[in-house]
Amino acid sequence: MTNGEAILEFRGVTKSFGGRAPAVRGFTLSVPRGQLVVLIGPSGCGKTTTLRMVNRLIEPTAGAIWIEGRDCKTYNPVELRRRLGYVIQRIGLMPHLTIADNISFVLRFMGQPPAARRARAAELLEMVGLAPEEYLDRFPAELSGGQQQRIGVLRALAHDPDIILMDEPFGALDPLMREQLQEEFKRLLRTVSKTIVFVTHDMDEALLMADVIVLMKDGQIVQVAPPEDMLRNPADEFVASFIGRHRVLRQASEVSVADVMIASPAMTGAANGLARSLELMRRRRVNSLLVHDQEGRFEGVVRQADLQQHIEDGDQSPVGSLADRAVEALSPSDSGLTAMHRLLEHQRADSLPVLDENHRIVGLVTRGTLVGLLGDALRVASGVQDLNVADPTLPAPASGEMAP
């Protein structure tokens, strides 16, 4: 996104309600034009209060908010709000108005003639792929929740504001619908360049949507960073724990084999018979077994095809005699990246055993495990840039070769 001048600036904004601890404290942030800034944090962290101070639905106790080089307070609140777009979780479409009138609601107050308002509503409906002739004259109650919020977003675009405020806009939708709307909205944003302040408590959403994430706690900013930076370098323990599971997905080089391995792979004792081992494979739905000795030390790998062949040949020897020992192994402390390299070098193996220092089996890494890891890394990267910019530290040919 562009590094234009700041269109929106928070300067030491503080808000206290009554005698309690301030809901927002010394909030200072500069939002460049065209950026999508996500305010995120646990409930009660002051993110919604911060948002509502921008359009003066809440007035700051101290500090100032500047929009396009002008202090908010110098605007008439009504005039100010008509310069901004506003989308809320509760959607808040006017139930007594048609979709056309809902979309063009603000235009009506700006004195636009009905025909122009209707035309604008039709134009916006087309932008999100809803047939105007089908929707213009319907009422909100006739629409599904997802459709209603699409209208809610269009309504915020109708008067073409430079800044749009969104308060958990997709929070009330079911997960499937939410994802769909997030994607749609991102696509929409590419056609209309807007500065957006977006409140959410959902880290997945933040990673997907944000140019910059502002993580808040107890009314204060904890960290401001692009999603990728926040994932890689969380400012403190709180950030790390809030990011939670995403932290594990940071980079293949930072993830250890112990984090991703299958901890209880299918194994068989070296002294077991062939048929019994084959049956075990069937039950575990795998095509190879790790063979171990009495102390649990790695003896090799036995594959389904070999087993079947030897059973047909009437071979009575124990499974240990068929174990392939020429298999490379990983240690639990190896990085995910090392595991990828080893697997790629070993075209023949679709999995590698993980052994401790005493050569005992502690787990298994399969190609599938690593594809999952790589997929997550790609997904995180795609939250920042548009797509297909994989982490440069990953082996370049990986994506093609890793397919199971």
Added chain:
Amino acid sequence: MTLLLHTWQFFTQHPGTIWRHTLQQLYLVAIPMSAAIVVAVPLTMLATRVRWLYGPVMGFANAMQTIPSLALLAIMIAIGLGIGVLPAVLALFLYALMPIVRNTYVGIMGVDPGVKDAARGMGVTSWQLLWMVEMPLALHVIIAGIRSSLVATIGFATLASLIGAGGLGSLIMEGMGMASNSIVLAGTIPAIVLAFLAEGLMGGLERALTPRGLRV
């Protein structure tokens, strides 16, 4: 059977009397009802903006409705208003307030907070919010309040004859005094018809004023 016949005879022989009493009854209802609507609706709307007003307004309206209707009429005499149309109209006015106040308040406060938040966030003034959002959405609830108030007032108005306000009640009183059931019926039947008419008309109005978007 003879009672019905006698009643019928009374209707046909004294159409002027019945018409006069019915007309009086209509005045006795229309004047206090109009006043109650004109006072209660705006005042309650104001109370949705100026919160401290709601307590006194609702409290007063509630108290008036709680007083037994007959006692309310008697109080009018006691406070020196004497008898006649004026004290009756005042009593009916006070009695009619509560359902209108209650429904106006409930109707406006019951508008989805999300809708109000969205409207405010889009820059409607407080006045526009009332006229273009809250009023259209609350109107059918307010009408429902006026409807129950109106039906109660039509009933109560027959008692107003007790303090000399006339109306169909005086016909009923007359009949009872003369032990003539047919005259009593000549008063009650039009009163009942009026009540049903009011109920039906207001019900229709309520439906007509429910926004289409709320009916789907």
